[in-house]
Amino acid sequence: MTRKKILVTGGAGFIGGNFVQYLVDKYPQYDIYNLDLLTYAGDLIKHKHIEAKDNYHFVRADIADRETIMGIFGKEKFDYVVHFAAESHVDRSITDPGVFVQTNVVGTQVLLDASRAVDVKKFVHVSTDEVYGELDFDPTxxxxxxTPLQPNSPYSASKASSDLLVRAYNETYGLPVNITRCSNNYGPYHFPEKLIPLTISRVLNGQKVPVYGDGKNIRDWLHVIDHCAAIDLVLHEGVNGEVYNVGGHNERTNLEVVKTIIKTLGKSEELIEFVKDRLGHDKRYAIDPTKLENLGWKPTYTFDTGIAQTIQWYLDNQDWWEQILSGEYQNYFEKQYNI
Structure with a gap:
């Protein structure tokens, strides 16, 4: 029996990395290919424990490099593609939007063309709730x-653009696709520049924790493992052409999140330092995941259980995030593979 080949792009990043591990462990009968360029936010240290498994394969490549990507697809003939690879940090998109267009828009288009060329059975495009813009503070x-797409940052605009390309390839060429749009993820291996791991690392180091504006911006927090289970379900059961929102029903202000972490670690709120607000900072994100729940998904983590587990993970894995902060993780690939 032929083994299914699943390509995961961006599998050295935070969400993609967790999903690679999820698939490798859950589906030993699948061959899982992790394709990543290993930019600043990608590391392979997190995959040390699966490197020796027969069903795990790593490929280093740029999704916007058409010739290379077409060659890889032509050789491997993937059955499924789950597309995470993206520039994703809003602050970086404000200072350098061109990189986001190249990776998130051009890279997605190259992957869609390659998927068409080998008749991929499904292309799952992992997007974000930020493409919808912002909500007011009305909790209902x-x-x-x-919801219409109304992105407010160069990052979310590039993701909305890639969403529309995926939709167009389904409508025009009949490429089987699904799009998922998630709320803010958190959990193991979250890159330390993002709010929750940044707060944890700085509190542990006794450093000030920057909070944008008044800290009242609200996000709906989703544990990364719940997100992985949702994408797995969409990959196997999602209706062709459909969009599925993935949300945790865990709304918190940024300030509440920071204070929860500080309290859990037994430190003083005097570490909080309010800083100038981010340009175009969306007030609130909140997702109605009813459609996905009707497909059979439910989150297993509340924010309280998830944040406690996440804080403990960072306490137990200081060597990982300390290597990230020092930049040492960037040498792992060369050391491991002699390249």
């Missing part, structure tokens, strides 16, 4: 799959 309002 939520993003649904019918």
């Amino acid at each position: 309002t939520f993003f649904t799959e019918e």
